Amino acid sequence: MNFLLQDLQSLQRLRQLCWRMGVREMQSRYAGTAAGVIWVYLPPLLTMATYYLVFDIIFNMRLGDQAPARTVGVYMIAGMLPWIAFADAISRGMGSLLEAGSALQKNPLPPVLFLTRTVLASGLIFGPLLLAVFLFYGPQHGFAPLALLSFVLLLLLQAVLCWLVGYLLALLAAAVRDTVQITNFILGIGIFLSPVLFPIAMFPQQWQWALWLNPMTPFVLGYQSALLEGALAGTSVWLAIAVWFSLLALVLNGAIGRTREELIDWL
Numbered sequence: 001m002n003f004l005l006q007d008l009q010s011l012q013r014l015r016q017l018c019w020r021m022g023v024r025e026m027q028s029r030y031a032g033t034a035a036g037v038i039w040v041y042l043p044p045l046l047t048m049a050t051y052y053l054v055f056d057i058i059f060n061m062r063l064g065d066q067a068p069a070r071t072v073g074v075y076m077i078a079g080m081l082p083w084i085a086f087a088d089a090i091s092r093g094m095g096s097l098l099e100a101g102s103a104l105q106k107n108p109l110p111p112v113l114f115l116t117r118t119v120l121a122s123g124l125i126f127g128p129l130l131l132a133v134f135l136f137y138g139p140q141h142g143f144a145p146l147a148l149l150s151f152v153l154l155l156l157l158q159a160v161l162c163w164l165v166g167y168l169l170a171l172l173a174a175a176v177r178d179t180v181q182i183t184n185f186i187l188g189i190g191i192f193l194s195p196v197l198f199p200i201a202m203f204p205q206q207w208q209w210a211l212w213l214n215p216m217t218p219f220v221l222g223y224q225s226a227l228l229e230g231a232l233a234g235t236s237v238w239l240a241i242a243v244w245f246s247l248l249a250l251v252l253n254g255a256i257g258r259t260r261e262e263l264i265d266w267l
Helices: 001-013 015-028 038-058 074-093 101-106 112-140 144-177 176-192 205-211 217-230 235-258
Strands: none
Touching: 001 015, 001 112, 001 235, 038 074, 038 112, 038 205, 074 112, 074 144, 074 176, 074 217, 101 144, 112 144, 112 217, 144 176, 144 217, 144 235
């Protein structure tokens, strides 16, 4: 894990620069617009409002007895916003090194700095939105302390997941440009291979194992436990997250070592 640790040490030394770059990255997303920061938060907020209006108000759709929530919209919002945040961080992080190619060729800055800037900017945007969702669901379970603890821990761990996956994909995209198209396709269908749109109990039992091939499945289940039930996520959630982190860290460490010498040339 030497290569990964070296990058983490570089981030520690350049943490103030990384923070400023992340804030600037976030600001650049709405620079030059009349509504300013509103355009950053408006799309996900409108998406959540649409789900609630269509499924809960207009069609008044209900889930089965095995579901953690009665109404479809309330259930879907609990997992949809974390998925949108994950997809945004991954898609933008994947292209971060390609966009920073000229800067990396001219300045002796570590590539991980540009990836971290992008993931940090995404977190600064979606973090407040996710906390607002907790405030929306909180009255249902009386703002249970265990739910809050689980929710905050999941937020922090999801940021780490986005960093690991985004960094790995950024290195792959630098080597093979087709990675961008393939990943965007996977993100498009990945939501159907997770319990975001339906409870995991409604998925065919003989195929439920396939949902755990999606790294966001344990996070979605954890968010649903915290938001809908006011409970701490189960042991299987934390175990799955630990397994995913271990695998991603090992693969990423190898990818950093294999691409370190050729990365700047690829960009």
